[in-house]
Amino acid sequence: MIAALENRGFENSGAPGVVGNGVARNMDPASRDSSDPWRTMIGAAQFAAAKGSNVVQAQDPQSAMLAAATQPSLGENAIMQTALAGLEQSVGDSQIVQAVVISPLFGMTGIDPTAVLSPSGDMEETKKKLAEQVDALGSGIPPYLGGIVADVQHEKQGVGIALAYPDCTIAQQAADAVASRWVELAGDEAQGAITAHTAEGADGLCAATVSVYVDAEGDYQNPAYRAILEIYMRGQAGVLQIGES
Structure with a gap:
């Protein structure tokens, strides 16, 4: 198929x-x-990579490379298992309205993704590449292995954050750093009660868990959830930016 393309x-x-x-x-x-299945509605290019006897298709090369890489499913992935354990602790009995799974690239605004991607899915190689990039990222939180950000609803709107780390010492440092950066960077409408803890995860990993329930009322769009995602979509460094704390 690749040869045909x-x-x-x-x-x-x-x-x-x-x-x-x-x-x-x-x-x-x-x-x-x-x-033509290999053009989008606006005529943009498509990208393909072989995965076994199949071909994966994506709108950019990095996504195609990741989709074709040999990786465990999310349910088998220790990083995601750890993030889920952290999210459960972070949100408690709040309702999760929506959530997004994030990779370390989420916190690397301004860095070429190919500088840290590991096509093999090898965790040790990924950790090494992350460490090599931290110096170029400026201020931020310790580099995480992955995580989940959730839009949550209880008596107030809020956000639940769970980030996977190698151990609970680093995870607590990260949770405290996220809480501090939230006050500094999230904006007035996203401020509220903040908690920052850790939760033990799979294979010795540990999750940094942070929840924020905003003081503002009546906004149909959750300002705490927006404070994370909108900054990322604009390509700006935000609360979850990786760097030197």
Whole structure:
């Protein structure tokens, strides 16, 4: 299949094992074709990589590379098991409205993702690459292995954060750093009662757990949840930015 795509003009994208037919997320009206599965509605390029006997398709090379990598499912992943344990502690009996799973890339605004991605999914290699990048990131929290950010609702709106770390000492440092950065960076409408703790996870890992329930009332969009995601979407360093604390 990859060879067939190369015959159609797909070329090496720069990411290992990934081919593409143009520039990622670049609008190209002249290339729009509703019958072509390898172009988006705006004519943007698509990228492909082989995974066993199958081919994965994505809108950018990094996503295709990650999708094709041999990795355990989330249910088998110690990082996600740890984050889930932390989230359960963080939100308690609050209702989770929505949630997003994050990788360390979420906290690396301004860093090329290929500098830290490990196509093999090897955790030790990922840890090493993360450590190598921290000096370039400025101020922030200790580098996490992954995590979950949840939009939660109880008597007030809030956010539950759970980040996986190698041990509980680092996790507590991270939880305290997140709480401190929240007061500094999250904005007035997202301020409220903050708790910062840890929760033991799988395979010796530990979760930094932080919850914030905002003082503001009546906003149909959760300001605490927005304080994390909107900053990320704008490409700016936020509360969960990795760096030197």
